[in-house]
Amino acid sequence: MIYLAMAYIIxxxxxxxxxxxxxxxxxxxxxxxxxxxxxKGSERGS
Amino acid sequence: MGYDKLLKLMFVGVFVLxxxxxxxxxxxxxxxxxxxxxxxxxxYHLAAAFTAFxxxxxxxxxxxxxLVKKESKYDIVGESAAEIGIVFTTIVLISGVLWAKxxxxxxxxxxxxxxxxxxxxxxxxxxxxxxxNLRDNVNMPTYAxxxxxxxxxxxxxxxxxxxxxxxxxxxxxxxxxxxxxKEMINVLIISIIANIFLFxxxxxxxxxxxxxxxxxxxxxxxxxxxLDRSKV
Numbered sequence: 001m002i003y004l005a006m007a008y009i010i011x012x013x014x015x016x017x018x019x020x021x022x023x024x025x026x027x028x029x030x031x032x033x034x035x036x037x038x039x040k041g042s043e044r045g046s
Numbered sequence: 047m048g049y050d051k052l053l054k055l056m057f058v059g060v061f062v063l064x065x066x067x068x069x070x071x072x073x074x075x076x077x078x079x080x081x082x083x084x085x086x087x088x089x090y091h092l093a094a095a096f097t098a099f100x101x102x103x104x105x106x107x108x109x110x111x112x113l114v115k116k117e118s119k120y121d122i123v124g125e126s127a128a129e130i131g132i133v134f135t136t137i138v139l140i141s142g143v144l145w146a147k148x149x150x151x152x153x154x155x156x157x158x159x160x161x162x163x164x165x166x167x168x169x170x171x172x173x174x175x176x177x178x179n180l181r182d183n184v185n186m187p188t189y190a191x192x193x194x195x196x197x198x199x200x201x202x203x204x205x206x207x208x209x210x211x212x213x214x215x216x217x218x219x220x221x222x223x224x225x226x227x228k229e230m231i232n233v234l235i236i237s238i239i240a241n242i243f244l245f246x247x248x249x250x251x252x253x254x255x256x257x258x259x260x261x262x263x264x265x266x267x268x269x270x271x272x273l274d275r276s277k278v
Binding site: 001003006025036 | 148
């Protein structure tokens, strides 16, 4: 029974960590985009 | 229907299918006489294996289309499917190990099925490493596509390994019969559908991130060019 529980828990843990990794990648893209917009804004301002 | 709405609907679909499959596995499916409760690992083990094969097939097809059309969207699909294929192969390997211990009394053995599956996992990790290492090379998508096509040759080998060589891994699905009861087949079908749905949702998400990442790279290179020009 312990092996069965472990198998299903690990299945969801792997999917969860993969989704977390995708989310991290998305946040990084968002940060880079914000940085570009900030640079563009300061260029126009000057 | 918009992409976001479709994705949300797919998420709901995955949730419903996953909950139904878990209910069917633990409540509806009969307990196997010889192995007992631990046999229930089988439903997600096989479903994850089927989904991994599907993911690598997507890599294979998108690689062929990329080589013909040379459009970056097929390269992104290939990369995304390979990544998700590795996720599902990892699940197959771990659930297999957890099933092997109580039944074979050993965590791992270099059986043809286990070995070819492990090689499959390594092939697609190598595929992603190749992409990372050749990131700045303009021919990287072409090399990755060729790698993706050759790498797929291991998938039929994994499938046929238990039929061609002597192995301790059971052959459940034969040409003439399936070694399962009617209830077990129903649960297996639902589990496979749930896993495929999960794969499609993950693929949609990952492809979208890949596309945005590509657009960002284009914007960055344009900005760098502008900066260089302004310096001159």
